Each structure stands twice: as C-alpha cells, then as structure tokens.
Amino acid sequence: MRGIQMGGIGLGRTALRLQWLPTHMATIPPLPADDPIVQRLEDQLDWYDKKSRAARNAFKRIKVVEIVSAAVIPFLTGQPWPGVTYVIGGLGVLITVLEGLLHLNQYQENWSNYRNTAEALKHEKYLFLAKAGPYANAADLRGTLAERIEALMSRENSQWVATVQKSSQASAAK
Numbered sequence: 001m002r003g004i005q006m007g008g009i010g011l012g013r014t015a016l017r018l019q020w021l022p023t024h025m026a027t028i029p030p031l032p033a034d035d036p037i038v039q040r041l042e043d044q045l046d047w048y049d050k051k052s053r054a055a056r057n058a059f060k061r062i063k064v065v066e067i068v069s070a071a072v073i074p075f076l077t078g079q080p081w082p083g084v085t086y087v088i089g090g091l092g093v094l095i096t097v098l099e100g101l102l103h104l105n106q107y108q109e110n111w112s113n114y115r116n117t118a119e120a121l122k123h124e125k126y127l128f129l130a131k132a133g134p135y136a137n138a139a140d141l142r143g144t145l146a147e148r149i150e151a152l153m154s155r156e157n158s159q160w161v162a163t164v165q166k167s168s169q170a171s172a173a174k
Contacts, residue, residue, distance in 0.1 A: 052114035
C-alpha cells in the first residue's frame with residue numbers, strides 16, 4: 001500500500017510523514033524554566049530577535065524617507081513656486097544626513113548579524129531539545145548547550161566590534 005485512503009482520497013507519502021510528526025514531537029521534553037542555562041538562551045534569543053527587528057525597522061524607515069525625498073527633488077526642480085529651491089536644498093541635506101546615520105549606526109549590518117545570531121540560537125535550542133547533532137552523544141547536554149550558545153554570542157560580539165572599528169576608521173579617514 002503506497003498511501004493511506006481517507007474517505008476515498010489517496011494521501012500518499014505526505015500522510016505518513018505527517019503521522020510521524022506528532023508522535024516524534026511528543027517525545028521532546030519541554031525546557032525547564034528555572035534552569036539558568038535555558039534562561040540565558042531564552043533571554044539572548046529574545047534580545048537578538050528584538051534588536052534585529054529594531055535595526056530592520058530603522059533601516060527601512062530611513063531608506064523610505066531617502067527614496068521619497070530623492071524622488072520628490074526632480075519634481076520640485078521644475079516648479080516655479082517661491083522658495084522651492086530651499087525645499088530642494090533641504091531635501092538634499094536630509095538625504096545626506098540620513099545616509100550618514102545609516103553609515104554611522106550600521107542598521108543593515110546589525111539587522112543581518114542579529115538575525116543570524118537569533119536563528120543560530122534557535123537552531124541550537126531545537127538541536128538540544130531533539131538531542132540531535134552535537135547533543136546526540138554528549139555526556140553533558142546542558143554543558144554542551146552552554147558552551148555552544150556562549151560561543152555563538154561571543155562570535156557575534158566579535159563581529160560587532162569589528163564592524164564598529166571599521167565604521168570608526170572609515171569616518172576618521174573622511
């Protein structure tokens with residue numbers, strides 16, 4: 001029999017895979033809330049998720065204002081209105097300031113780095129829960145989890161320091 005018949009409809013292999021999922025997931029125990037390692041993981045996962053979202057939102061908002069400002073300049077250039085040259089100049093200044101803020105605060109890089117770290121922490125959490133990957137044969141599951149999540153955060157911190165230094169050097173060179 002290749003699949004499961006349900007009300008005359010053949011479900012094929014998909015139904016077999018879906019049947020396996022609930023029984024397998026039931027064997028994964030929940031994380032203990034009072035465990036300091038789990039608390040650290042959840043706290044850092046939440047922090048990186050929020051910071052990634054904040055950096056993404058800041059980046060996109062600034063870019064939208066830049067794009068709209070740049071799009072309005074050619075329209076305003078052909079208008080005979082009094083004071084339009086001041087508005088055009090102000091929009092040019094606004095675009096320059098916003099681009100400087102993007103460069104200074106590195107919103108796009110932080111968004112990417114924080115999101116990557118959050119996803120890596122999630123990956124570790126699920127590997128730990130499933131006792132898969134490096135946790136499959138680990139003698140000390142909690143110790144292995146602690147080492148791996150701290151290594152992820154340390155690597156992200158090193159990347160952040162390098163980004164800040166690169167940004168500072170680029171600003172000093174100007």
